[in-house]
Amino acid sequence: MAQVSIRKVVKAYEGGVQAVKGIDLEIADHEFVVLVGPSGCGKSTTLRMIAGLEEITSGEIAIGGTVVNDIPPRDRDIAMVFQNYALYPHMSVFDNMAFGLTLRKFPKDEIKRRVDNAARILDITPLLDRKPKALSGGQRQRVAMGRAIVRDPKVFLFDEPLSNLDAKLRVQMRTEIKKVHQAVKTTTVYVTHDQVEAMTLADRVVVMNHGVIEQVGPPQELYHRPVTRFVAGFIGSPAMNFIPARVENGSGALRLNLPNGIVLPVPADRTQRYAAAAGKEMIFGIRPEHLTEPKNLDRDNIATFDLTPEVIEPMGMETLVHLWLQGAEVCSRIDPTTPAEPGRPLQVAADLNHMHLIDPQTGRVL
Amino acid sequence: MSASAAANRDLPSIYHKAGSLRAERRWALWSAYISLIFAAIIMLAPPVYMLMTSLKTSAEIADQLNSTPWWVYSPTLENYAALIGNEMFRGFFWNSVKVTVLVVAVTMVISVLAAFALGRMRFWGSQALATGVFLTYLIPDTLLFIPLYQIVGSLGLLNSAWGLVLVYPTLTVPFCTWIMIGYFASIPKELDEAALIDGANWMQMLWKIFIPVALPGIIAATIFAFTVSWAAFVYPTAFITTPEEMPMTIGVVSQLIRGDTFAWGQLMAGALLAALPPVIVYAFLMDYYIAGLTAGATKG
Numbered sequence: 133m134a135q136v137s138i139r140k141v142v143k144a145y146e147g148g149v150q151a152v153k154g155i156d157l158e159i160a161d162h163e164f165v166v167l168v169g170p171s172g173c174g175k176s177t178t179l180r181m182i183a184g185l186e187e188i189t190s191g192e193i194a195i196g197g198t199v200v201n202d203i204p205p206r207d208r209d210i211a212m213v214f215q216n217y218a219l220y221p222h223m224s225v226f227d228n229m230a231f232g233l234t235l236r237k238f239p240k241d242e243i244k245r246r247v248d249n250a251a252r253i254l255d256i257t258p259l260l261d262r263k264p265k266a267l268s269g270g271q272r273q274r275v276a277m278g279r280a281i282v283r284d285p286k287v288f289l290f291d292e293p294l295s296n297l298d299a300k301l302r303v304q305m306r307t308e309i310k311k312v313h314q315a316v317k318t319t320t321v322y323v324t325h326d327q328v329e330a331m332t333l334a335d336r337v338v339v340m341n342h343g344v345i346e347q348v349g350p351p352q353e354l355y356h357r358p359v360t361r362f363v364a365g366f367i368g369s370p371a372m373n374f375i376p377a378r379v380e381n382g383s384g385a386l387r388l389n390l391p392n393g394i395v396l397p398v399p400a401d402r403t404q405r406y407a408a409a410a411g412k413e414m415i416f417g418i419r420p421e422h423l424t425e426p427k428n429l430d431r432d433n434i435a436t437f438d439l440t441p442e443v444i445e446p447m448g449m450e451t452l453v454h455l456w457l458q459g460a461e462v463c464s465r466i467d468p469t470t471p472a473e474p475g476r477p478l479q480v481a482a483d484l485n486h487m488h489l490i491d492p493q494t495g496r497v498l
Numbered sequence: 499m500s501a502s503a504a505a506n507r508d509l510p511s512i513y514h515k516a517g518s519l520r521a522e523r524r525w526a527l528w529s530a531y532i533s534l535i536f537a538a539i540i541m542l543a544p545p546v547y548m549l550m551t552s553l554k555t556s557a558e559i560a561d562q563l564n565s566t567p568w569w570v571y572s573p574t575l576e577n578y579a580a581l582i583g584n585e586m587f588r589g590f591f592w593n594s595v596k597v598t599v600l601v602v603a604v605t606m607v608i609s610v611l612a613a614f615a616l617g618r619m620r621f622w623g624s625q626a627l628a629t630g631v632f633l634t635y636l637i638p639d640t641l642l643f644i645p646l647y648q649i650v651g652s653l654g655l656l657n658s659a660w661g662l663v664l665v666y667p668t669l670t671v672p673f674c675t676w677i678m679i680g681y682f683a684s685i686p687k688e689l690d691e692a693a694l695i696d697g698a699n700w701m702q703m704l705w706k707i708f709i710p711v712a713l714p715g716i717i718a719a720t721i722f723a724f725t726v727s728w729a730a731f732v733y734p735t736a737f738i739t740t741p742e743e744m745p746m747t748i749g750v751v752s753q754l755i756r757g758d759t760f761a762w763g764q765l766m767a768g769a770l771l772a773a774l775p776p777v778i779v780y781a782f783l784m785d786y787y788i789a790g791l792t793a794g795a796t797k798g
Binding site for chain 1: 686688689691692693694695696697698699702706707710711713
């Protein structure tokens with residue numbers, strides 16, 4: 133078990149392309165950290181640098197207080213689970229899991245004890261004699277995790293481990309991974325492009341984009357207090373609505389002028405925070421679940437207005453209403469019992485206690 | 499009403515389509531069988547001719563009027579008996595076995611190591627080197643044997659089976675390396691990364707992961723090296739002069755053709771006996787060769 137420190141780490145490829153542009157990150161002992169971002173954001177490269185599979189161009193990475201820049205992967209005491217499992221096809225499940233211990237010259241009975249224990253945790257004991265090709269995708273992924281668990285390493289590294297599984301199995305294995313982490317408590321760095329995976333698994337989520345870290349924080353914090361437009365749009369599904377708005381100052385209170393003549397009052401407790409934006413073109417951000425059928429109307433800062441739905445998507449437990457407001461796609465999440473049909477105006481309520489205001493120039497959330 | 503009428507109208511066309519698919523499939527099968535039978539006849543004619551001739555007496559072979567190449571009227575094993583009973587012929591066979599086993603061993607060690615280095619270790623110039631290895635294969639042995647004669651001669655290995663063990667790998671190593679580079683390249687890189695993290699060094703990775711996983715490729719390369727070495731003709735013709743050191747290929751020809759006298763029956767029997775080991779090797783290793791061992795390594 134160990135903490136992982138990433139200090140000013142840069143990864144540049146030949147030709148000067150920087151995949152990772154000087155990131156800093158402290159991962160605590162026992163912590164489950166998820167690196168998330170779109171493809172090409174540098175998350176996998178970062179993970180591979182921790183593993184020692186990619187050289188670090190500059191900066192340093194320390195595992196358990198030891199700088200590992202020049203230490204080969206086998207001496208870093210890490211275990212990695214790959215997207216395509218990377219099981220040794222000619223070995224049985226037992227031998228696959230035992231391979232790392234055999235190379236490290238563990239005694240036979242100790243190897244057996246550890247493999248049996250891991251197999252029990254992962255519920256793959258009946259499969260120990262099989263070859264990988266006789267396993268299903270989910271079983272292979274379990275074996276790959278077993279191979280990591282038996283080593284009892286300082287750090288687990290996961291590189292998009294669930295991307296090859298079908299949707300149902302993915303949800304199941306996600307729970308499985310969380311359960312395993314709660315059982316073994318090994319420090320874990322997990323890479324995914326799926327924000328739902330990131331939210332559900334992580335103690336802390338690291339959102340990366342274009343080789344830099346946009347924001348680090350617990351899932352709820354990222355969800356409710358994103359610091360950049362990128363994070364606001366990336367975390368949450370359906371994504372946050374971004375609507376162009378002009379901020380106007382009217383007798384001590386701020387107003388948002390939206391397209392189609394919609395005017396929304398800015399909550400009084402935010403007047404000071406948004407004061408600098410007065411008179412400027414900004415972006416009004418609001419999540420679909422805060423743009424609903426009229427409800428809680430007795431609470432403060434609820435504003436109602438009419439919108440005309442263009443597409444209705446019933447999801448069962450909720451209904452998504454899509455409309456376009458002068459180039460901005462707006463999605464509203466309403467109760468399925470609320471009558472709504474395309475083309476007929478629908479009254480919606482915006483809960484402005486959850487609004488965000490984004491500076492389009494800097495992309496920062498005010 | 500109208501919907502069911504439309505469905506009825508569509509039915510014949512659907513059946514027609516299925517019928518035409520069946521017909522197309524039947525046509526494809528027939529043409530495949532016909533071309534395969536045609537190819538088999540062309541391929542099998544020479545061995546059958548050889549087999550028939552090897553079972554004939556010299557008199558029957560020489561009888562132009564009453565015999566046909568495609569049938570034996572009075573079969574005899576005397577040609578085979580004469581060869582197998584001949585110590586010199588057994589010597590040819592033994593020489594071929596000795597040279598081939600050594601050449602295959604040397605070739606596989608060199609080309610597996612070379613292919614692993616060139617294909618997986620990605621060092622500066624590895625690409626160019628890999629191409630270079632293949633280019634050397636393109637130079638024919640009919641061109642190489644003159645300079646090689648000088649080299650083998652200066653090493654004092656002319657007229658020695660050891661000389662052949664030295665020169666055959668110039669034919670086998672480049673091609674086998676090339677096959678193995680391709681095979682190693684088809685193994686997902688996550689497999690060596692997993693092994694690296696599991697604690698393997700390069701040699702352990704090669705020995706415990708790559709060689710077992712690439713076994714079909716290794717067997718393909720082995721078959722190739724075996725065939726080249728067993729059937730080599732130009733080099734032994736050029737480098738070997740006495741019957742004691744001769745392998746099968748030139749031994750049979752040089753000893754069974756005396757001037758313009760061809761011992762056809764024995765020549766054919768000798769050629770068939772010489773062809774037997776490769777046939778056996780192919781028959782045994784074919785299953786391995788076809789088995790896809792990489793299945794299940796990654797998502798599959």
